Amino acid sequence: MRSRHSDRSGRTGDAIMNKQARSASVQRNTKETRISITLDLDGSGRFEAETGLPFLEHMLDQIARHGMIDLTIKAEGDLEIDAHHTVEDLGITLGQALNQALDKTGIRRYGHAHVPLDEALSRVVIDFSGRPGLEYHADFARAVVGGFDIDLFREFFQGFVNHAFVTLHVDNIRGRNAHHQIETIFKAFGRALRMAVEPDPRSVGVIPSTKGSL
Numbered sequence: 656m657r658s659r660h661s662d663r664s665g666r667t668g669d670a671i672m673n674k675q676a677r678s679a680s681v682q683r684n685t686k687e688t689r690i691s692i693t694l695d696l697d698g699s700g701r702f703e704a705e706t707g708l709p710f711l712e713h714m715l716d717q718i719a720r721h722g723m724i725d726l727t728i729k730a731e732g733d734l735e736i737d738a739h740h741t742v743e744d745l746g747i748t749l750g751q752a753l754n755q756a757l758d759k760t761g762i763r764r765y766g767h768a769h770v771p772l773d774e775a776l777s778r779v780v781i782d783f784s785g786r787p788g789l790e791y792h793a794d795f796a797r798a799v800v801g802g803f804d805i806d807l808f809r810e811f812f813q814g815f816v817n818h819a820f821v822t823l824h825v826d827n828i829r830g831r832n833a834h835h836q837i838e839t840i841f842k843a844f845g846r847a848l849r850m851a852v853e854p855d856p857r858s859v860g861v862i863p864s865t866k867g868s869l
Contacts, residue, residue, distance in 0.1 A: 677852075678725075679756035683748045687740040688732040690748045696756055696852050698725025706730040706745070708738055710801035714808075714841040715745075721770075721845030742807040746814030753819045757852055759783055764863040766851030770843040775830030777839035779847045782822040785869040789816045793827035793836065800834050808837060 677696040684690075702719035704712045706728060719726040732741030767780040777793075791809050798805065816823045825844070830836035855863070862869055 675758070677756050677758070679752045681748050681752040681755060683744055683751070685740075685744065688730065688744040690730045690732075690741075690744050691728070692745075692748045692752045693725075693727040694749075694752050694756060695725040696753075698723060701725040702727075704728040704730075706741065707732070707734050708741065708803060710803035711738070711742060711745070711811075713801075714837065717838060717841035718845040718848070721842050722849040724845075724848070738804065738807055739810060743810040743814045746811035747818050750815040750818030750820075753815075757783070759785075759869045760862055761854050761859050762863065763851055763853050763855045763858075764869070766847035766849065766853075768843040768846035768850070769828075770839045770846060772835040772839045772842070773832070775832060775835035775839045776828045777830075777836065777843045778824075778826045778828060779840065779843035780824040781844075781847045781851050783820075783851055783869060784822045785820050786822060787816045787818075787820055788822040789813050790824045790826075792825065793840065795827075795836055796831055796833040798833075800837065805833060805837055808840070 678694060680691070680693040682691045700720040700723050702716045704715060706712055707730070715726065715728060718724065728745070730741055730745055732744065734741060762783065764783050765781070769776065769778050789812055791812060795805055812823060812825060825840055827836050827840060830839070
């Protein structure tokens with residue numbers, strides 16, 4: 656099984672001092688997959704993965720790096736059939752881990768990002784609304800990149816929103832290269848996620864909702 660690892664330094668040692676740990680470890684075991692995810696929302700972008708799906712790992716690395724999330728993923732699935740179950744369950748497990756790690760009190764709640772890569776441009780907007788919802792609009796230049804069926808990325812994001820309880824809008828605005836198109840989506844997702852979970856210094860101890868609950 657292939658392993659990817661990247662470690663980025665550069666954060667100051669006291670950057671998250673005195674903050675409650677915002678981390679979680681979640682396992683999901685079914686007859687089709689065995690998945691474990693550990694994440695730290697106040698990380699440095701460290702990423703480690705073993706999934707058997709190199710192109711997917713490349714995209715998940717974008718979430719960690721641009722979201723400044725430490726992310727460790729191990730997944731075994733029925734890849735001899737296809738990647739569908741593994742990709743969907745990875746989205747589910749990531750959503751569960753994020754929901755478990757995040758205290759919504761005092762966060763910004765909303766996040767957005769536009770990210771280009773050469774000719775491609777994507778926009779991602781996220782709301783930690785407590786309600787799952789996905790709007791996913793992407794017309795890829797081709798269906799397979801690096802041996803990976805990129806239609807499955809919709810399943811990944813659907814699984815994520817269903818279990819993170821977020822509203823997520825994903826739009827690839829333009830692009831001619833499918834690799835560029837999907838990479839801009841994942842980079843924008845990481846940046847939007849980072850913004851949304853960031854503590855808001857003006858809202859300490861406050862739930863960012865007029866309902867008082869999210």
